[in-house]
Amino acid sequence: MNWPSLRKSNGGPPSSNGRIIEMNNVRKVYDTGKVRVEALRGIDLSVAEGEFVAVVGPSGSGKSTLLNLLGCLDTPTDGRYLLAGDPVADLDRDGLAEIRNRRVGFVFQNFNLLPQLTALENVEMPLLFGGVGGRKRRERARDLLERVGLGDRLEHKPTELSGGQMQRVAVARALAMDPAVILADEPTGNLDTTSGVDVLTLLSELWRQGSTLVVVTHDPALAERAQRVVEIRDGLVVADSRNGSTSH
């Protein structure tokens, strides 16, 4: 696969000193009044710019909670979290929305495309919320879709696309605002093997172009491709290993 880079490539696997994610002793407690669940019990995690991190662990280990916190969909009960150098703990809902818009790109297991919008409009969505003007927005969305190989599917609705194509639209959408980090939650979980490999290759390619990726997954193939694997169990980081070599 070969395409023009979306962000400035550092040339090969990046080795920036910039810390995109900095979590210290982050805890998350769900308190419904009757039941008190401690989902995260003191996570320390730091992700450098340009890293490709896979987060693995059994269900109920707190992976999704961690991803929600990383993506500013939720705020920690306790602890410190810096996203691209900015503390996000004290932001209000609109402040969090803005952070999500500018700093985070989400890729979901079930794609979460808006069904009544075309592929192009779906990719335009974050740009719209980011206040990008009409023509620029359209151009950027078209560019991105061409880059993920869907230049001929611009006006298709999600229902007219295959699973792999939908996920590629979602990736294009995640890239729209040029975020500091792309967070993916089981991006291959709903795809057949071939499409899964396609999306994996796409993500790896992004990483090579300089994107920072954090992927929650059960998929060994995906974890294998990552530069670094973080294992969560019972709300704690129990292992943090680097894959010696990464194959692309």
Place this chain on the structure above:
Amino acid sequence: MARPLVTWQLFLKASSLQRKRAVLTVAAIAWGTVAILMLLAFGQGLREQLMRGRRGMGENIAVVWPGETSKIWEGLPTGRAIRPRMEDIEYLRHRIPDVRFVGEITSWSTTLSYGRKTITGRVTGTNWEYGDLRNHYPQPGGRFLNPLDEIEKRRVAFVGDAMAKEIFGSENPVGRILQINRAPYLVIGVMQHKLQMGAYGGPDEDHVVVPITTFSAQLGRQRLNNIVFKVDRPGQMVGAIQRFRQVLGKKYRFDPQDKQVLGIWDTVRGARIMDNITIGIRLFLGIVGALTLLVGSVGVANIMYAVVKEKTREIGVQMALGARRGWVTGPIVMQGLVYTLLGGATGLLIAVVLVMLIGLVPTAGNQALEFLGKPTLSWPIAAATAAILGTLGILSGYFPARRAAGINPAETLRYE
């Protein structure tokens, strides 16, 4: 900015899925609007008819009946009958110049005949100013009494419209000779039809009016059955009544505070009470209409709640992509408002057509319809309805929008 436009696009895309439900809701709002507009229009029509009917007898007037003293005064006993006389009108006019007075001598069972037709009816002898005070306006081709009629004791008669029809049938009465107690009177005018609600002795359409001097001479009566007086402005009435009692009290030697001597019907006071009643009626009709409308907007809110529920995941996605709350709530509030206003506009159209159609129904001769009045739409009614619609429209979107804004994206995006 591009934002409102895009919000609008999002709204259109969202609403297309709910078309059938939207049509039903818009219909409900339209029905509610028709209800409130028609109720208010009938209220307005009723009020206007009541006001016209009230003015039918005369505006800012008081009617006086003779009575008996009930208090001892200057050594005189109670139970003395006080019966003002014809010349007291001049006396009153002289002493209370800013109030206009007329006297009435009434004869209830008078023989009235024209040709072979003879009936028994009511004849009122009065001053020529009576026409203006008591709203007796002549139909084209006739006139009311004038000062010369009174001075020269002419035998002329002004006939109420119903009585004219009874005696003369389809003939034009003006210029004919009407026999009143076998004395010939020249008919000089017929009263224009009017809506009259207050009356004493009987409705004005059912009597004959002749100069008081002529009538007094014919019947040999000097005592007045009624005095009517009129003030320029409603606020002067209380003072006028007081001075009237004092002036006659001095002449006939009775206590001005003695309410039994002269019964006085103050129509200004009655008008005020009637005003309050019509305000109450219209308020009631307005509330009933507003409640009907409220039911409609509960429907709108219901749709919007359903939209929010159906689109919970999509709203969550939008939030994850960085939509601020305004982006999420804006289209919902707008949708509620649009449904409501669309329904309101439809309702207004229907109501206008209905009012026009009802306006075409002839009411002349049908007393019930005449008194119910014609529904009338007015700007204040339109403004009030628009205000209610706007408020309900915003509210019907606001609450669902608040629910949407409360959606937790982290929860909705969890894969099930």
